[in-house]
Amino acid sequence: MRLRSITPLLAFALLSLQLSTVTVARDKAPPMDEAVARVTAEGAFATVDLLASPEYAGRLTGTGGYEAAARWVAEECKRAGLQAPGDFKGYLQPFMVRLGGLESSKLDLLPADDKGQPQAQAFFKDFMPMLQSASGDVTAEVVFAGFGITAPDMGRDDYAGLKAEGKVVMVLRGEPKDGRNWGAFDTTAAREANARKHGALAFLVVDQPVLSASGHPEGTMPAAMVSEDLANQILAGQRIKVEELRKVLEKGGTAAFPAGQKVHLTVKARPPQDRQGFNVVALLPGTDRKLSGEYVVVGAHLDHVGSWPSLFPGADDNASGSATLLEIARASAKAKERPKRTIAFVWFAGEEMGLLGSRHFAEHPPEGLRQCVAVLNLDMVGVGVGAYVAGGKNFPEIFKALEEARDAYAPGIKLMAGTSEGEARADHGPFQERGIHAVSLFGSGASHHGYHTPEDTVFFITPKSMEAIGRTAMAAAFALADGP
Ligand SMILES: [Zn+2]
Numbered sequence: 001m002r003l004r005s006i007t008p009l010l011a012f013a014l015l016s017l018q019l020s021t022v023t024v025a026r027d028k029a030p031p032m033d034e035a036v037a038r039v040t041a042e043g044a045f046a047t048v049d050l051l052a053s054p055e056y057a058g059r060l061t062g063t064g065g066y067e068a069a070a071r072w073v074a075e076e077c078k079r080a081g082l083q084a085p086g087d088f089k090g091y092l093q094p095f096m097v098r099l100g101g102l103e104s105s106k107l108d109l110l111p112a113d114d115k116g117q118p119q120a121q122a123f124f125k126d127f128m129p130m131l132q133s134a135s136g137d138v139t140a141e142v143v144f145a146g147f148g149i150t151a152p153d154m155g156r157d158d159y160a161g162l163k164a165e166g167k168v169v170m171v172l173r174g175e176p177k178d179g180r181n182w183g184a185f186d187t188t189a190a191r192e193a194n195a196r197k198h199g200a201l202a203f204l205v206v207d208q209p210v211l212s213a214s215g216h217p218e219g220t221m222p223a224a225m226v227s228e229d230l231a232n233q234i235l236a237g238q239r240i241k242v243e244e245l246r247k248v249l250e251k252g253g254t255a256a257f258p259a260g261q262k263v264h265l266t267v268k269a270r271p272p273q274d275r276q277g278f279n280v281v282a283l284l285p286g287t288d289r290k291l292s293g294e295y296v297v298v299g300a301h302l303d304h305v306g307s308w309p310s311l312f313p314g315a316d317d318n319a320s321g322s323a324t325l326l327e328i329a330r331a332s333a334k335a336k337e338r339p340k341r342t343i344a345f346v347w348f349a350g351e352e353m354g355l356l357g358s359r360h361f362a363e364h365p366p367e368g369l370r371q372c373v374a375v376l377n378l379d380m381v382g383v384g385v386g387a388y389v390a391g392g393k394n395f396p397e398i399f400k401a402l403e404e405a406r407d408a409y410a411p412g413i414k415l416m417a418g419t420s421e422g423e424a425r426a427d428h429g430p431f432q433e434r435g436i437h438a439v440s441l442f443g444s445g446a447s448h449h450g451y452h453t454p455e456d457t458v459f460f461i462t463p464k465s466m467e468a469i470g471r472t473a474m475a476a477a478f479a480l481a482d483g484p
Pocket residue numbers: 317352452
């Protein structure tokens with residue numbers, strides 16, 4: 001279009017449009033605008049699609065599928081021009097894990113009086129053995145042991161008065177809601193160890209029956225997750241439901257009793273083996289010589305639960321966070337203005353086995369990095385219209401940085417701050433335990449379809465949510481790494 005043909009009014013409109021564009025851009029610091037815009041829904045989705053493909057076999061730490069995924073991410077970091085920590089070979093931080101695996105499993109419900117037929121229960125609908133379960137074939141009475149916690153120092157014993165020896169122990173996941181920190185007891189591994197200490201032959205956790213890699217890798221007994229429906233059937237003789245029990249337990253009460261039913265649980269597991277897991281770590285070195293030993297971690301767990309018996313793609317959990325992190329890492333490498341402090345992009349291994357990779361990294365940060373000033377972890381950000389920020393209430397300065405970044409670069413999304421006790425739920429936990437200010441962002445406002453089942457596929461991913469959360473996290477990480 002030639003200028004002469006433009007009417008004066010239109011010319012004025014164009015001119016003012018240009019002027020206002022310039023003003024807005026100046027307010028937002030143009031280099032950051034440009035850098036953040038490189039985090040795209042298309043880029044993130046392409047990575048999710050790849051990581052969730054059969055090529056990486058569900059990315060279980062210690063398997064070839066996981067290692068291939070880690071090496072691919074490392075290669076992408078190299079291609080982007082990011083620095084590998086001096087003491088890590090090729091961006092990889094190895095550590096050992098104990099890896100079990102499932103061959104087959106069966107669970108039957110038996111009538112208390114041994115009359116009538118055993119009722120076979122269905123995979124996923126009624127029960128799912130744990131990936132770290134030991135082999136075994138147990139037929140025994142079920143006893144209910146509340147939250148499965150024994151903590152004399154805190155005045156609680158869920159096993160008080162219960163004879164658990166030679167029985168199948170069934171517990172609820174959860175903790176008393178009394179404001180105290182039960183984090184150390186509220187894990188599958190802790191519950192299972194406590195059941196074993198009380199002489200249990202098998203272990204059941206009442207929860208959505210999904211495949212879980214957490215639990216004790218040296219488990220000496222078969223272990224499974226059971227649905228609330230099946231738990232209610234097991235408790236039917238006692239005329240009490242899980243829902244009612246949960247209320248009592250959350251108020252600080254206890255409930256321990258024989259359920260009055262038997263189960264037959266068989267698990268054929270592979271014997272645990274020592275295998276190598278890898279965190280992937282890439283650095284954007286800080287520009288200020290005095291401050292570059294301080295660093296911000298932007299993290300996401302790369303691992304998932306594998307292929308037992310068929311592929312668990314883990315598209316949302318957590319190919320989404322890993323892909324968003326890779327978008328941030330690539331965009332950061334191209335940023336014209338770098339922050340004063342270093343940013344470490346870390347893909348954690350072993351999250352599903354109990355936050356093993358984040359704990360290892362927090363204990364063994366790369367050479368030359370003295371002090372971690374903030375952690376932003378991305379977990380299951382593949383769906384939603386915003387993010388729940390675990391730890392946002394504990395660390396308001398991080399939440400504020402996220403809100404400001406959101407206002408500038410993703411104003412459509414909602415951020416919600418939550419409290420975190422450094423609980424064993426996500427990879428910010430091991431950092432928080434060490435007094436580091438750390439949060440985890442989870443996609444919120446939509447359901448995480450197929451969580452820990454073969455249905456966690458790319459078909460349920462909403463790419464724009466990764467773009468919005470990625471841009472927000474990147475701008476916040478830069479602000480935190482550059483701040484006072
Ligand atoms: Zn998971």
